Amino acid sequence: MAANKKSRLGFGLLMLLKSLTVRKGRVLVAIASIMVGATVVTALTSLYFDVSEKMSHELRAYGANFFLGPSDQAKPHHITVADYEAVLSGIDPEKLTGASPFLYGIVKLKLGDAVMAGVDFKGLRKIYPNWQLEGSWINVDFDDRNCMIGRTLADAMELEVGSSFDVVGRDSGEQISLRVKGIIETGEAQDDQILVNLPVARRLLARPDAVDLAMLSIVATGQDAENLAATINQANPQLDAKPIRKIAQSDGKILDKIEGFMALVAGIILIITSLCVNAILSAMVVERSREIGLQKALGADDGAIIRQFVTETLLIGLIGILLGLLLGFGVAQLLGQTVFNAWVSIRFVVIPLTAGVSLLAAMIAAIIPIRRAVRVLPALVLKGE
Numbered sequence: 001m002a003a004n005k006k007s008r009l010g011f012g013l014l015m016l017l018k019s020l021t022v023r024k025g026r027v028l029v030a031i032a033s034i035m036v037g038a039t040v041v042t043a044l045t046s047l048y049f050d051v052s053e054k055m056s057h058e059l060r061a062y063g064a065n066f067f068l069g070p071s072d073q074a075k076p077h078h079i080t081v082a083d084y085e086a087v088l089s090g091i092d093p094e095k096l097t098g099a100s101p102f103l104y105g106i107v108k109l110k111l112g113d114a115v116m117a118g119v120d121f122k123g124l125r126k127i128y129p130n131w132q133l134e135g136s137w138i139n140v141d142f143d144d145r146n147c148m149i150g151r152t153l154a155d156a157m158e159l160e161v162g163s164s165f166d167v168v169g170r171d172s173g174e175q176i177s178l179r180v181k182g183i184i185e186t187g188e189a190q191d192d193q194i195l196v197n198l199p200v201a202r203r204l205l206a207r208p209d210a211v212d213l214a215m216l217s218i219v220a221t222g223q224d225a226e227n228l229a230a231t232i233n234q235a236n237p238q239l240d241a242k243p244i245r246k247i248a249q250s251d252g253k254i255l256d257k258i259e260g261f262m263a264l265v266a267g268i269i270l271i272i273t274s275l276c277v278n279a280i281l282s283a284m285v286v287e288r289s290r291e292i293g294l295q296k297a298l299g300a301d302d303g304a305i306i307r308q309f310v311t312e313t314l315l316i317g318l319i320g321i322l323l324g325l326l327l328g329f330g331v332a333q334l335l336g337q338t339v340f341n342a343w344v345s346i347r348f349v350v351i352p353l354t355a356g357v358s359l360l361a362a363m364i365a366a367i368i369p370i371r372r373a374v375r376v377l378p379a380l381v382l383k384g385e
Contacts, residue, residue, distance in 0.1 A: 030280045031320045037273030038324020038358045039331060044262040045350045046332035064098075064127045064215035065244050066225060074238040079211040083239060087214075087232055095224075097217040098126025103198060104212050105205035108168040111157055116167070116194045118201020121148075127217045128186070135161035135182035144200045146181040150191035154183045167194070169204035176204065270357065274365040281313065281369035292376045302374045309370045310363075317362035321355050328354065 068087060070077050084101055100123035107116045121138040138146050149159060159165060159180050168175045184190060202208050218225060225243035232241035285292070292305060329346060336344035 026280050026284055027316060030277050030316050031323070033273050033276035033280070034317050034320025034358055034362055035324040035327065037269050037361060038321045038354055039328040040269040041266050041357055042325050042328020042350060042354045043331040043335060044266045045353055046329065046344050046347065047335060048262055049347050049350070050336070050344050064217045065220070066216040066218050066229075067240075067242050067244055068214040068216060068232070069212070069240045071233075071238055071240040076210075078207075079214065079239065081209055081211060083236060084211050084214055087236070087239070087241070090232070090235075091216075091218065091228070095219045097219060098123045099214060099216040100124040100127060101198060101211040101214045103201045103205065103207060103210060105201065105207070106170050107194070107204060108170055109157065109165065113170070114153060114194055115189075115192065116196060116201055116204065117190070118198040118205070119195055120198060121195075124195075127215060131190075132185040133182050134185075135180070138181055138197065141197055141199070143197055144176070145179055147178040147200075148182040148184055148195040149180050150193050150195075151183055151185040152191040153193065154180065159183075167204065169206065172204055172206040174204055176200070270361045273358075274361045277313075277316075277362055277365035278368060281309070281366055282372065285309075285369045285373045288373075289376055292373050296376065305373050306370055309366060309373055313362055313366040314359070317359050320362075321358045324358065325351060325354060 068079065068084070070079055079101070081101075088096070088099060100120040101118075103118035105116055106113050120141070122141070125137050135148075138148060149157075154160070157165065161180055161183060164177055164179045166175055166177050178194070178196065184195070196204075202210075218228065220228065220243070229241040229243055232239060295305065332344045336342055
């Protein structure tokens, strides 16, 4: 009995080896088809798990997505410097792209009053890197002689980059001379404002420990921003933290469309892969009709024929998947560098996911060829009909 089993096993392995080596061309095409499918699935799946974070980083170039201000119950109605710094320290530095406080007040100019905003220029530049700028940014916190000014106000005062003008604090009465280092054009309220370093604004406005509000740019996916706001508000009743919904919703819609597109592409590729494998296996069944008929004439039942073709399909699929995984990870890195200028993290979940989906596609493709093989009639085939 044991010798009979060993004989059948040896015969099965011999037939498997023969089917894979005699028809090398078709086998290689089948492996290549599965490899292409596995490559695309691996690359897109790797990007899928990283795309939210990578795209969120890219979208941060379009402005702040998080607001921090005083709550309605806060008295006086402003944020203290300690509260602002405490909130920043509680945010993961890898998630915080940039942040800047804003301190607003009215100052006197020769031509009338104007709004001055004290900011952190380093953080502001990270939040709004796409502002149109003539001149240059202020790069140091202790610069108390230079300012940036909105295009509308600069035109009204006939100021250019390098021009100087006097500013008087309406409440403090202090006067300083400022030089225009940059003229900004945003299409928003900043076009009518003077921007200075926060210490300068505090001195001119006589508000040494106050911040009116803060704008933050945070890498957030899904409900991350909402959860962060809830955490801050619960720990600080005097603060009002909230995501800027318009920007957050736009980010979410873009990410959903990109992820949906990747899923569609992966699905189409898998369908094409299944069709290719189906055609190749069907052709192999036709070529091997006499061989299958001979096996049945020698005593092989339908189960043995099914196991033989399933084994062949699994072996072809595993080779194609292995090659596809290696190539797919390389393609993922190429796409990551090209689109996001960053490396894509290799996640273990991609391996079983790609293997499972690709093997499923291969096995579905093998259903019709296997049914044809089972229906081969030994008597007709061996007679040449």
